[in-house]
Amino acid sequence: MIVLKRPKEIEQMRAAGRLVAEAHRLVKQMVAPGVSTLEIDQEVEALFEKHGATPLFKGYPGKVPFPAVCCISVNEQVVHGIPGNRKLIAGDLLKVDTGCRLEGWCGDSAWSYAVGEIDPVKKKLMQIGEENLMLAIRSLATARSWSDVARAMQTHVREAGFSVVEQFVGHGIGREMHEEPQVPNFVSQEMAKHDFRLTPGIVLAIEPMVNAGKKEVRVLNDHWTVETKDKKPSVHFEHTVAITENGPLILTTLDAQ
Ligand code: MG
Ligand code: MG
Numbered sequence: 449m450i451v452l453k454r455p456k457e458i459e460q461m462r463a464a465g466r467l468v469a470e471a472h473r474l475v476k477q478m479v480a481p482g483v484s485t486l487e488i489d490q491e492v493e494a495l496f497e498k499h500g501a502t503p504l505f506k507g508y509p510g511k512v513p514f515p516a517v518c519c520i521s522v523n524e525q526v527v528h529g530i531p532g533n534r535k536l537i538a539g540d541l542l543k544v545d546t547g548c549r550l551e552g553w554c555g556d557s558a559w560s561y562a563v564g565e566i567d568p569v570k571k572k573l574m575q576i577g578e579e580n581l582m583l584a585i586r587s588l589a590t591a592r593s594w595s596d597v598a599r600a601m602q603t604h605v606r607e608a609g610f611s612v613v614e615q616f617v618g619h620g621i622g623r624e625m626h627e628e629p630q631v632p633n634f635v636s637q638e639m640a641k642h643d644f645r646l647t648p649g650i651v652l653a654i655e656p657m658v659n660a661g662k663k664e665v666r667v668l669n670d671h672w673t674v675e676t677k678d679k680k681p682s683v684h685f686e687h688t689v690a691i692t693e694n695g696p697l698i699l700t701t702l703d704a705q
Contacts, residue, residue, distance in 0.1 A: 450620060450628050452649030457553070458690045458697065461622070461651065464548055464555035465688050465699030467499055471546050472559050473702065475518075479561045481538045485520040489531035492546055493517040501548035504556065504625045511671040519545040519558075519672075526657050526665050526674040526682040527558075527616060538564030541574070543684045545655075547625055554625045556653045557700035558686035569660055570681050576608040577658045577683035580633075584654050585689055588646055588696040595635050595643045602634045605658050613657035613682070615665055616674070621653045621688055633657070648693050655686030 453461065471492045478488055496503050496517065508514040514530075521529030521543040522536070529543070536542060545558035560574050580601050587597045605612050618631030632639045633656040644650075659665075661680030668675060676682050688699040697705060 450644060450650060451622055452647070453622055453651050453690065454649065455692065457622075458649075458651065458692060458699070460551060461553040461555065461688070461690065461699050464501065464550040464553045465557075466555075466702060467496065467501055467548055467550055468546060468555040468557045468688070468700045469702045471495055471548075472544070472557060475544050475559070476561060479536065479542060479563055481564055482535055484533055484535050485522070485529070485531040486533060488520060488544065489516045489518045496548045499550065501550040504547040504549055504554060505545075514672060517546060519543075521545075521673065521682075521684070523681050524675045524679045526613060526659070526676060527684055528672045528674050530670055530672055536563045539566055541566055541570045541681050541683065543682075545684060545686065549625075552623060554621050554623065555688050555700050556621055556625055556686065557688060558655055558684045560683040560685060572608065573610060573658060573660050573681060573683050576605060576610055577656065577685050580604050580656045580658060581654060581685040581687060584656065585687065585696050585698060588689065588691055591646055593643050593645055594629070594631065595640060597646075598632055598639070599635045601656055605656075611659045611661070611663040613659060613663055613665060616657060618653045618655040618686070621651055631655075646691055648691050651688065651690045651699070653686055653688050655684065657682060657684045
């Protein structure tokens with residue numbers, strides 16, 4: 449069942465959303481050759497702690513609990529990478545995904561970052577990935593059902609010659625990070641069964657993952673890191689977005705809307 453949020457609750461969700469956006473501003477400032485992924489994670493953890501927010505990823509249940517506050521994935525890694533001693537080098541394509549709970553509400557956002565100068569394929573991938581997320585958010589204003597949005601995203605990615613990851617999807621979000629519904633970035637017969645009407649009060653974490661090569665991914669034996677099977681690069685962009693009477697509202701941003 450999709451839990452609809454009242455306008456007042458959506459306003460309350462902005463606090464968590466803003467803090468997650470603040471974390472990304474911090475990450476953007478830090479990204480440089482020589483910085484380790486663990487250093488980035490530690491800074492975000494300190495930011496959440498300073499604001500009394502609870503990190504949502506640390507301890508997340510799996511075969512082994514997720515050990516960090518951010519998922520940090522590099523190049524061919526798609527999502528769920530574990531921060532560590534790996535130092536960034538110029539040309540890397542970094543993905544940072546993080547979330548927190550503040551005042552009882554959750555925010556979740558991922559972004560892709562270029563480390564120094566990146567090659568043209570990675571550049572194009574970043575452009576298409578970000579466009580894809582923003583296209584989805586804009587479409588919420590007029591689309592009737594989520595499948596209309598997903599179809600537009602799929603088309604945009606295919607036209608660029610890239611592929612949409614199908615093994616991971618977005619999600620509803622509210623008091624819990626993962627709520628119903630599932631929010632796929634593609635259309636299929638299976639997903640059509642879970643399609644839903646877009647109505648005010650729905651809050652979604654929309655998070656397309658786009659691969660430069662084929663869509664297939666695998667999980668490494670650390671039980672978390674997901675990488676592309678063909679080892680080609682991947683991007684991930686995610687915002688927590690509310691559908692309101694006045695249209696879509698991005699919660700995980702510091703920008704005026
Ligand atoms: Mg996320
Ligand atoms: Mg998410």
